[in-house]
Amino acid sequence: MPMPPIHKRLATVVGISLVLLFASGFIPEEPTYHPMTLTTPSPRPESSKTNDTSGAQGRSLLPNDAAYEVEKEVLASQAAYVVHEHAVVTNETVRAGDSMALIFARRNFPARALYALTQTAHGETLAGIFPGAKLTFETKNDQLTVLTYQPGPLERVVFSREQDGSFSSEEIFTKPEKVLTYKHGIINSSLFSTSQAIGLPDNLTMQLAQIFQWDVDFVLDIRPGDEFFALVEEQHLDGEFIGFGDILSARFVNQGRTFTAVRYTTEDGVSGYFNATGRSMRKAFLRAPVEFSRISSSFNLRRKHPLYKTVRPHRGIDYAAPPGTPILAAGDGRVEIASRTKPNGNYVVIKHGEQFVTKYLHLSKFARGIKSGKRVNQGQIIGYVGSTGYATGPHLHYEFLVNGVHQNPRTVSLPQAKPVARKEISRFREKTFENLVLLDHFNEQVALASTSHRS
Ligand SMILES: [Zn+2]
CATH class of the missing domain: 3.10.450.350 (Nuclear Transport Factor 2; Chain: A,)
Incomplete structure (x- = not known):
């Protein structure tokens, strides 16, 4: 429990005045720590004996001046103390399953106070409180006057009660x-x-x-x-x-x-990683658009089909992954098809400029908003691994086409993403x-x- 500021302040005042008293030769036999004793020191006979060089005048002047200053300080602190006499500050950490309504009910605060809080500029934050976040309640005469919500060490939202019973709010960020x-x-x-x-x-x-x-x-x-x-x-x-x-x-x-x-963060505010000459570390395509546990079937244009014993080319790669694993757009582009057929199950085709097309088959479902015509960015989730269509287990069948020709996605040479623009290379x-x-x-x-x- 930290020392309340008022006590710290008094301790400092006491400390300073003691130093002053010692310096000036007033060494009280039994120093008492009550401020009033120190602010009105009465010279003792013993004290004057210890300091023979200073005359009566000099002896009384310095400590009295110091005492005067000290007295002002003490009075000011006491005044401040009186003002906050009834303020009670308590803290709590949001628990799992908590809501502001529950917390208010636990603390017997009226629902109208919570309502008033929600009407502030930052009222919405209180609807999304999460476990581990800190709350500080300051009450005066059992009435909530200040609520501080601290979701993390760098952010505080402070709600303060106004005269008319409404609340104002401000968000404070610490750098x-x-x-x-x-x-x-x-x-x-x-x-x-x-x-x-x-x-x-x-x-x-x-x-x-x-x-x-x-x-x-x-x-x-x-x-x-x-x-x-x-x-x-x-x-x-x-x-x-x-x-x-x-x-x-x-x-x-x-x-x-x-x-x-x-x-490096570009002039347009986009951050990325580059090599020392400004070439992007990124390629225009992800090598594998899913986090896979193993390759269950490789790219093979002369594959003998295991059941039909005929040449049935495998024009893509099968990445085995648990059902529901996110599938990412391999590169920036536009969704050409997001649909379902009997062999493909749920599938997506993305067109990347004029040259490149990528295909994703057997999805359990599409990501929200994925439909034909939709723009997607590299790494954006387009769907989830499943086993819809002709699939024996959950996997992603992934195809990579260059100018309409199927390429091995594992070995095809991938184009580089854009380097740092020439005009900002010196920057x-x-x-x-x-x-x-x-x-x-x-x-x-x-x-x-x-x-x-x-x-
Ligand atoms: Zn396949």
Whole structure:
């Protein structure tokens, strides 16, 4: 329980006045901590003996001045204390299943107070309170005067009661302090186990894997000894770590090949990762549009059908995945077909410019809003894995066509996403220079440390 400000203030006042008294030679035999005693110190005979050099005048002047100042302070604090005499502040953490109505009922606050809160500019926030968020109630004479809702360490919504019984509201954001940190990991089995071992949280590991996903297949390409370096932003509040921000720059070494990426936000406000020359780390298409557990059937134009024993080409790849796994648009484009046929089940065809078409078959269902004519962005969920149509188990059958010809989605060379625009390349260099240098420097330090360990 933190000390109330009034007591802190008094303690400070007492402390200062004691220092002043000591400095001036007034050393009370039994210092008492009651402010009134200190503000009106009466010189004792013993005190004057300890300070022979100062005359009677000088002796009384300084402490009296100090005492006067102290008295003013104490009076002011006391006045402030009186004003807040009946204010009671209590905190609680929102529990699972809580709603503001339930909390108000528990605390015996009238429903009309909650109604008044919902009528404020930020009233809607109170409809979406979630477990773990903090609530602070300030009441005066059992009446709610201030409610603070704190969904996270960086955000507060404060509702204050006005004279007429209505509430006003304001949202206050705290900017965290940004601190740079470095992470280095050497993979022995998987990226995730290594990340966990060095304290990189899963969402940052995902971010790292997404940055390099076009260059490294994190399911099939990873080898023991692969390593990564990352310059990461940490967020601090009042000197305390509260969470990670973005990866600012990163390097991944996969089977001896090195990939380096730096984060850059374009003049238009779009953030992405680029290599040092401004080429996008992204390709125009995802290699696999679903997180799959295995490839259940490969691309094979001369496949003998297992049942019919005839040549039945398999013009796509079957990715086995649990039913309901999200399927993503492989690239930016427009939905040409979102429909159902007997062999395909629910299926989607997306056209990407003039050259490219991708097809997704056997979906359990379409994502909301997916219909022909709809624009989609790379990575957007278009549907979910199922086994509709001619399918023996849940999987995604995925096809990739270039100029109308089926290509192997695993090996087709994918076009690059747009690089940094030529007109802002100098801005790009200026903004990313430091984060690339810091990454290089860290990389060198790690390399030096490991060679000196070996020798
Ligand atoms: Zn198939």
